[in-house]
Amino acid sequence: MDKVKRYIPYLLLTGLTLFFCRIFVGRYGIFGAKVDWLSQHSVLPDYFRQQFYATGKLFPEFAANLGGGQNIYHFAYYGLYSPLILPSYLLPFVKMSDYIMAVSITGLTASVLLFYYWLKSRKTDAGTAFILSLMFLLAGPMIGQYSGQIMFVDYMPFLCLALIGVDRYFEQEKSGLFTVSVFLMIMTSFYFSIGGMLSLVLYGLHRYFEQREENRVTVRSFLRDGLCFVRSMILAVLMSGFFLVPTALALTGGRSKEQNTSFASFFIPQITVERFAYSIYGIGLTTLVITVLLTGLLYRKVYEKVLTYGCVIVLVIPVFAYLLNGGLYIRDKVFIPFLPLLCYLISIYLEKCRKRELSFIAGMIPYIITTIFVYMARNQFVSKGIGESIWKVLLAESILFLICYVLYCALKRYHKETKEILMLALPSVICLAVTMNTFYQMKPDRYVSRKLYRDVVEEQNRQAVKEALKDDDGYYRTEQMGSDDENAADLNRIWDVDQNITSIYSSAYNPDYQTFRQKTFGLEEPFRNGMMQSVSKNPVFQRMMGVRYIVSDSDVPGYTLVKKCGTTGIYQNKDAAPVMYATDRVMTEEEYKKLTFPYNQTAFLEYAVVGEHTESSDQNIMTAYEPVSLKMANNRTTGGAEQKTMQQEGQKQILFLRFRVDNAHPNKDVAVWINGIRNKLSAKDHVYYNENKIFTYAVPLKDGEDNISVTFGKGKYRLRHVQAYLGSLPERSELLYQSEIQVDKKQTEDNVIQGTIRVKKDGWFITSIPYDKHFKIYIDGKETEIQKVNTAFLGCKIESGNHELKIIYHAPGTTTGKILSLIGIAGFLLVLVREKRKQKNTR
Template sequence: MNNKRKITILVAAAFAAAFFSHFFFLREWWNESYMLGPNDGLNQIAPFKELLYNEYTNGNFFYSFSFGMGAGIYSQLGYYYSTNLVYLFSVAVVFLLDTTGIIDSPDALFWAQANVWISVLRVTAIILITTAVFRYMRIQTVPAFVGASLYAVSSIYFRHVVFWEFFADAMLWVPLLIFGVEKIIREKQPAWFVIAVALTVFSNFYFAYINLIFIGMYILARWLIRLEKKEAPLKKQLKHYTLGGLLGFGMGSPGFIPAAYGYFNNYRPPYEEIIPLWDFSDNVLFTSLTLLLPAIFLLFIWIGSFYKNKLFLLFASISLFLIILHFSPLAGSVFNGFSAPRNRFEYLASFTIGGMTAVGLQLLTKVKKSQLIAAGILALITYAVVYAVGDIAEENTNQGLLVLIQAVVTAAAFVLFGWFRRPALGYILLLVIVIGNIVVLNNHQRLELSEGIGVDGVTREYILSGDYMNEEQIRLINRFQAEDETTLPRLDWRGEDVRNNIPLIQGFYGTSAYSSIQNQKMLFLYYEDLEIDMEWESVSRYSGFGDRANLYSDLRGKYLMHAKENEDEVVPYGFEKYMENDNYVIYENTNVLPFIQTTRTIYDKEEILNRSIPEREQAMLSGIILEDPQEAATLPDNSPDILDEAEVVPVNGDYSNGQLTITEEEGGLDIVLGEESEAWEDLYVSFYLENNDQNAPGFLVEVNEFRTDRKPYDSLYRTGVKDITVRVDSADTVSIRLPEGSYTLDELELAGETYETLEQAAASETHEDEEVTIDGNRMSLQFDNTENDTHLTLPVPHELGWSVKVNGEAREVLETNFAFLGTEIEPGENTIEFVYYPPFFRICFIVSLAAFIITALWGMYKWKQKKNSKEPFRY
C-alpha cells in the first residue's frame, strides 16, 4: 500500500472517529439543539465569537468599544479568542464564505450552530497530529491511531467544548510539544520545540501555563527513563530547552504578554476556603466529567511485563501520577494559577493514557496467557466494586450499565486476542476499543452534559426568543440607532433572561460586560469607588448603573429598555418614554452629558472618597477627579449624611451595635425619615452587610423597590464586597428586608439627592462644534475650548496601552473619575488623538521578529551541521 493511500485511509478513519464521537450532538444539531453550554456558552462563547469576527473583519484588531464600556481585545479577550489559532482559522474560512455569499453574515446563532462541526474537525486534527507523534516514537500506525483516538475522544474534551470551547484547543499543542522534546532528545533538533512553544504561548496564555507545566514533568520523566541508546546529553538538552523555550516564547509573546497583563490587571477576590489535599468523590470509571478512564487502560495497568518496556513505563508512570493529581484539589489549584481548584488539566492524562494504550497494543502478542486472564479478572473486579460501592446501580440511567458492558466486551476481546493471537481478533479488539469508547462517550454526552447540565435547552427556539436574540427587540433597538448620530450612545438592556453580554448579541453599545478577565479599574469603580450594586453579586462582570441617574448621564447611558410586562421595573430620574413596540419600551435620558467633557474644576480622589456616594457622583458631574492633583477644588456638601434626622426601627427582630437578628421569615430595618424625605428626589442608603452564618445559602436583600441577590459564603463567584449602596425613590420610610437569620449590618448611612448638580451640568454650554471620529483603536477629537478649561475626560475606561497627542504634542494619559480616560488640554482649538495598542505590543512585536530571525538562522546552522555529518537529517 503506497503512502498516499495510507494517509488517505488514516485521514478518513480520523474523520470517521471524530464524526461518530459527535453523533449525539450531530443528531441534536439536526433537531436544532446545539452543542453549547447554557451559561458561559451562551454568555461568552457565542457572543465573543460574533464580536471578534465583526471587529477583525472590519479591520479592528486591538480595541473594541462594543464590549462593555470599551476594552482592549488582547488584554481582556486574550483568554478567549483574540489570538486563538483555531478561531482565527475559522474566521478566515467563514469570512470567505460570507464575502462570496454562500452564508449570511454570521451571528451568535451561526456560531452556536457551527460549534459541533468545528469540534468534529478539531478532533480529526488532534487524532492525526497525535498519531503522527506516536509514530515518531516508534509506535505502529494502527495502535498509534487507537491511542490518539482515546486522547481526542475523551470526557474532558467534550466538557471543554460544550462549556468553554477554546479550552479544547490546548489539546492540539500537547502532542506537538512532546514531538519537540523528543526531537531534541533523539536528534538534537530544536526547531519543532521552538514552533510548538510559540504556538502554545501565542494561542492562549492560560493553557500555555498548564501545557508547559506538563512538558516540564515530561522532560523530568524522560531524564529518568531513557528510550534510545543515543540520546542528547543532559547539558545539550538543557541548552536547547532554554534557548528554544526563550525563542518560542519570544515568537509567541505578542499574544501572551498582553493577555497575561490582562490577567494580572484583573481582580478576582482571593479564594478563602481551605483547599483539601484529597477528594475522592469523583467516579473516574463511570461518571466523571473530566477523567473517564477507558476500559483498556484498566486492563493494561495490571500487566506487569508491560512495565519492562520503557516507553510503556514512561506513559504509564505519568498517567498514574496525573490520575492521582486528579483527586487532589490542591493540584487543581496549582494548575489553575494557585486560585480556586478546578479540574481542567485532565486532558494531559488522556494524552498519556492514549500513549500507554498505543504501546500496550503492540506489546499484547508477547504477554503470557496467565497475565491476560489475571488482568481481565482484576479489571472486572475493579469495575464491579466501584459499580456497587459508588451506587451507580441505583441511578435511574443506563450509564453505569453501559460502561460495565463495554468493559466486559473489551476484556473479552482482550483475552481472546491475547489467547489465540489471530490478526482478525486483533482488529476486533481495536474496533471494540475505539467504537466502545465512542458509544460510552455519546451516552455520556446525553446524560451528563445535555440532560444533566441543561445543554438540551440551547435550542434555535431559545436563541431567537425574548431571552436572547429576539427579532422584535432588535428591530426596536435598530430604530433608535438609526435616529441617534451622537457618539457612543449607550443602552441599558440585558434581555429578559438578564445576560450581561446581550449588547454583543443584539448589536448595540451597552452598559454591561461579562468576562473572566476584566479591567480591574472598572471592577473597583463598581465595588468600592461608587459602590454600584448590580442587582446580584457575581465576579467577572459589571452591569448597569444601579438605577442612578447621575451615572447614566455622566457615562453616556442615554437609553433604557424594559419589557412592558415587567411593570415594576425602575425608570431613573430624567428618563422619558422615547419609543416602543408591542412588548418593549425604550426610555431616553434627557440629561445625558456630551462624550467630551471639559473642566477647570479638579477634585482630589482621596478627599472625594471620604464623601457620600451621591457627592462622589456630583464631583464627576461638576468637575474631574484626579489622583494627587497640584491644586484641588472643594466639593460643596450637597448630600450630607442625614441618618441623624431619621429613626432606625428593627422589624421582626433585634438590632443593636451593628448586629441584626431576624426571628421571623422576613425582617430587617425601617429607616423612618418622615417629612424630611420631601426635600429629596432620591435617597441613597449605604451599609455594611454580612451573613454571620457562613453555612447559610445565598439570600435576597430588598430595599424598597430595589432587589439584590447575595452569594453564599462558599460560592466561587462571591465578590467579597460587603459595602452596599442602594438608590431608591425618596420616601417616608426606607425598608431593608432580609430573610430570617443573624447579620452584621453596620456603618449605616443615608444621603439625599436633588439632582441640581446634574441639571446644571446638563444645561451648561457644550462644545457645539465638537467632532468625534472613532476608527478602530483611534479616537480623534476636535473642539474649541472657549472656556479655557484645563482638563478633559471621556467615558472610556482607562487602561495601559492608550497614548494621546494634543495638537500634535504627546501628553500624559490621565486616569480621571476613578476609571476613565482623560488628559490636559489647551485653550482655544484642540485637535486630540487617543490611540490604543495592546500593552507592550510594540516591544513584543520586535522581540517576536528577532526570535523568528534567530530561529531561522539557528535552524540553517543545524541543517548545515547535520548535512555535513554522516547522520541523515531528519526534520
C-alpha cells in the same frame, strides 16, 4: 479497495462525533452554553471582527466599546489572534455565533480524527485506536467544553498535530510541524498551551528514551538533545511574542488571586476523583485512567516509566496545578491538555494486557486500589453539594471494571484471541456515553434554547442601536437591557463600533473600574460570578457614565421612548453626563471618602472628584435624601421564594436601599429582588465568589408609587443594618458639565480619541473612561500629566480657552512583543534551512 477501507474509520468517527453532539447538546438547543459561550466566546470574537472592519488594523490596542474602555489584551484569551477566528474576517455575511458553532464542531471532529491518526501512526491496533478515539471524544471536556468554554479545548487539534510533530522530530529529524503546531496552539489558547507544552515535554522524553532503549544515555548527551528538542517550543513562544508579551502585561495588572495556599501544601500529594473522572472541568475519563496510572508504576521499561511517572507527578502534586493556572489558584481545568497522553497510556496498557506482560495479581491490584480510593473519596462529592448518586455510580463503575478484568483474564487463559478492547476499553466508552448526559455538568438547562438564541441575536437589536447612534453627534454610551438571562448574554455584546457600554465580563479587567463598581460606588450584583459586571439599573450610575440610550423591549425608568424598531424600543435620557467634559466644580477625594450612603453615589451628579487639594466644596448645597422607614404590606410565596410588598412613607422618585446579608448557609446562594432588581450573594465555595455581602439598590419609582415589591430567594439568611432614603435626582447640572468635548469621529478609532473643547474656566478635564497609566493626553499637541479622577477614571488639569485634545492609549509590551516575534521567525527559518542542508548531506 484497501484505500477505501482506510478511510472508513475516519468516516465512522466523523458520523459518531456529529451524533453525540446532537445527543448531548443539540437536542436541548444550539451548540452553546448559557454561561460564557453566549456572553464571551461567541461575542468577543465578533467585537474583534467589527473593530478590524472599522479600522483595518490587525493589531488593535484598545477596546473603547467595552467596560467603559479597556486594554484590548484583557480580552486576548477569547481569540484575539486565534487561527480559528481570523478566517471569519473573510466572512462578514456570517453571524459570528453561527461561525463559532461551526468551527467548534469542526475542531472537535478534527481533534478526534487527528488523535486516531496519531495512535495509528504509533502502530496501535486499528480496533484499539478506534475505541480510544471514541473514549477521547466522549471525555467530559470535549463535547462539554467545545459547546461551553471553548478556550478550554479549542487548541486540541493543534496539540494532536504537535504530538504527530514530536514523532516526526524523532523519526525524521524534522521540527517544522512541531514548531508550527505549538505556535498555533499558543495563538489559539495561550492559557492552556502551557499545559499542552508540558505534556509535549513528557511525550518527548518518552520518545527519546524509547528511541535510545538500546543505547547508553549520558547526562551531557541528554542535556544537548533536550535543548535541541525544547528549541522548537522556544521558537514557537518567541514567534508568539507580539501576542504573549502585551497579554502577560495586561494580565499582571488586571486579575485577582482567589486562593490562599500555604507553601508546604503545594508539595503534598492531592488526588481527587473528579480530576480524572467525568467532569468537564477535568480530564473527564472514567476511573479506568486511575487504574492505568497505578499499573504504570509497575512498568519496567524506562520510556514507559518516564511517561507514567511524569503524568502521575504532574497530576497529583499541587504545585503543578498552581503554576499551570498562572499562580492564581489550584483547579483541574489545566489538566485537560493531558487528555491525549492519558488515552495513549491506556493504549499502552491494553497492549501489555494483549501480550500478557502483566501477571494476574499485578493487573488486579490497581483495580482494587481504585475501587477503595473511589469509596474513600465519597465525601469529596457530598461536600461540593453534587450529591451521593455520582460517587455511587463511580463506585459501581470501578467494581464493574474489576469484574471485567477478572473475566478477561479468565477468558484469555482459554481463548487467546479474546479482545482486550471489548472487555477492558469498551465498558469505559459505554459508561461515558450513558452517564455523561445525566451528570450535573451536562444538564439540559446548561444550554442556550433556540428561543433565547433568537431573542439575543435578533437583528432588530442591531437596527435599534444603529438608529439610536445615527443622529447623535455627542460622545455617549448606548446599553441594551432585558431579562437577567438576556443581560448575561449581552455583557460584552456590541452591535455597532460606535456603541459604547459599561458592562464587562472577562477573566481580566481594569482593576480600578472593577473596584469602583463593586466597592466605591456599590452597584447591584445580579450574578453569582463576581466578574460578570452587568448593565446596571442604577439611575445614578447610568447618568454618571453617560448612558444616554438604552435599547429594550420594555419601559426603562428615567428614560423616554423616542423610537421603536419592531418590538424593541429606543429610550433616551437627556440628563446623561457626557463621557468627557471640563469643569471647575470639584471636591477632593478626601472629602468624598467622608460621604455616606447614598451620597457616595449621588455626589458624582454634582461634583467631580479629584485627588489633588482644591478649594473645599460646599457639600451642604448637595441634593438631600431623606431617611425613610419601610413597613410590610402583604406577602405571598411563589416557587420557594417569598414575595412581599413593602410600603414606604412618602412619594419620591428614587428609593436608595442598602442592607447587609448574613448567610446562615454560606455554601448556598442568596438572592433578593427589589422591583425586579436582583442582588445575589454567591455560595462561598463558588469558583468566582462575588463577596457581595452588602446589597445596594437604587430603585426608580413612578409618580405616586409608594409600594415596592420584594422577593426573597430561597435560603436561610438575615438582613441587618437596613438603610433607606428617598429623594429626587438633580437635573443635569450646567455647573458640573461646563464644557463638553466635540469628538472628531473620523479621527477617533482604535486607541485614539480626538476632538475639540471650549473650556470656560481653569479646572479639570473629566472622563468616565477607566484610568490606566498607559494613557497619554495631548492638549494642543503638548502632553499633559494624566491623573485619576472620580476615584477610578482618566482625567487631567486643563486651562480655559479653545483646545484641540487627543487621547492615545498604547498597550504595554506591543513593540517588545513584535521584536521577539521577528527574532523567533528568523530563528525558525534558520532551523528549517539547517535541517534541509543536513538531510541533503546524509543522502
